[in-house]
Amino acid sequence: MATMTHDTAVQRLRSGLILAVVSASSFGLSGALARGLMNAGWSAASVVAIRVLVAAAVLVPIAARQLRGDWQLLRRNGFLITAYGLVAVAGTQLAYFNAVAHMEVGAALLIEYTAPIAVVGWLWLRHSQRPGTATVAGAALGITGLFLVIDLRSGLTTSGVGIAWALAAMVGAAGYFVLSAHGDGTLPGTVLAAGGLLIGGLALLAAGAIGIVPLHATTNPVDFQHFTTAWLTPVLALGTVTAALAYVSGIAATRLLGSRLASFVALFEVLAALIFAWALLGEAPRLIQLLGGALILGGVIVVRRGEVDATEAPADEFATER
Template sequence: MATTQQAMATGSRSASGLGFAALSAMSFGLSGALAKGLLDAGWTPGAAVAVRILVAAAVLVVPAALALRGRWGLLRPNAGLVLAYGLVAVAGCQLAYFNAVEHMQVGVALLIEYTAPVAVVGWLWLRHGQRPGPLTVVGGAVAAAGLVLVLDLVSGADLSALGVLWALGAMVGAATYFVLSAHEGNGLPPIVLAAAGLVLGATALLVAGAVGVVPMHVSAARVEYAGTEVAWWVPVLGLGVVTAALAYVTGIAASRRLGSRLASFAALLEVLFALVFAWLLLDELPRGIQFLGGALVLTGVVVVKLGEREVAPAPPVEPLV
């Protein structure tokens, strides 16, 4: 009976984790289409990222403070974790990606960033001895093949050495996000880790903008989506509330239920949602080969999920710092 109840609890936790992962992927997937409108209206990438993180931090600070009430002592021993999360997983990852797309095609940069699941599997294997099973390897390969089709890279793409380096930096940031998000032993509620990381990330970006490292320029011009113009603050709120605050909190919740390996593969769904939102908001209709790639990505995620059963239990994942 106890075994049956434990299996049901595990299944329920896994199902809720996949739900959180899908919601997080959908929220993150909206960011590209919303940001594209702002960039076309005269915003710089640094300004769009900074405002996005600032709005998200403002939304989460009060709920995070309430969640941490009476447990403020948890912040001091987790200072290194929060610092790495805010600077690397939040600010660093986003800045590296935007710098990458300045030097290369967006699809190529996104594909390089989404090799993060491979980095996560390698990290867990080398650092914690969690050797991936055959199904995990097969699922990863299938998902990678699907991404190539989704991003329409079969016709070839120009590569920039500098762009590749920036995209690899974004990949490191994404892998760090999954590994740090999955660590449950710190006692920090997901909303607290997200809020603290966003505050630190926003602070770092503002300092970088103040000293001129990151160009910052905003515009009050109206922003156009699919032939409809909206005020600039509409996509700004969407970026901050939906694609950052909601996305990071649900992403952490998903990682803690699924583990960093499966959560990183489930996050590949972000690419599919990004295509859908680009179609709806920017009139960029995906091609048939991209839909085929999407089916492969979904298949790969399912195979990776099955492969999780082959991995022997391992000690809780420690933070990178």
């Protein structure tokens, strides 16, 4: 029985890791596609708003079928869905865009992607899940790799306002993993993603309407490194791949892995973004960035090793978070 339980836990980890890498890779594609649209005259907020609303349009019919008329399920999880939409979707995006308005993108990304440390701290304080040696060592490797991947240069300027917004984006990113792992056990991940994306998209439109973020778009052709395409193609890819697929697989991965390990695997998004930027925009990664990617991979492996060992304990993250 103990062997079967251990094998099941290891299988959950493997399945969760595959889904987490799919999610991180899908999220990573968004930057290159969004850059193409922004170069064609779109505002960043417009790209995000159309991205999440297209994803909501894709997922809502699927979510409705999964609900099978059980609207009471939505009411029971209304707070979770609303929090997911406002914090994990809209809040994170708005905070990040306001951060880059006051500081360099690399510095803002570095602050936002310290979210795994915030997740570890939250689980420690809220659920008494003290991080083990493997988690601490993996965090050190992963964050060091993140420094190298982002490749911060000397002379970067920041401001107190920019740092505050970047910290808010970090909190929102941490909230994504914490909220994705929760629920009453009956709420399908697709329903959570669809509801959150719809609420988040409407919140972004409202933010644009009152002037918090600029909303403007064009129908100009979109240029990438080796081809030019109509604006609709990257918009559909953003909505279906980098949002619908990314959020659904991310929720499923977090429910399998727990918010702690899932947040570390999500660091692959930065490396994936570099690879897609190389393929679509011709922005070749530097050697130091490839070294950073290797360190991120090493950090995830170390944290994963710790999670496998933890499955043998009687009280672990799977018991407290599911």
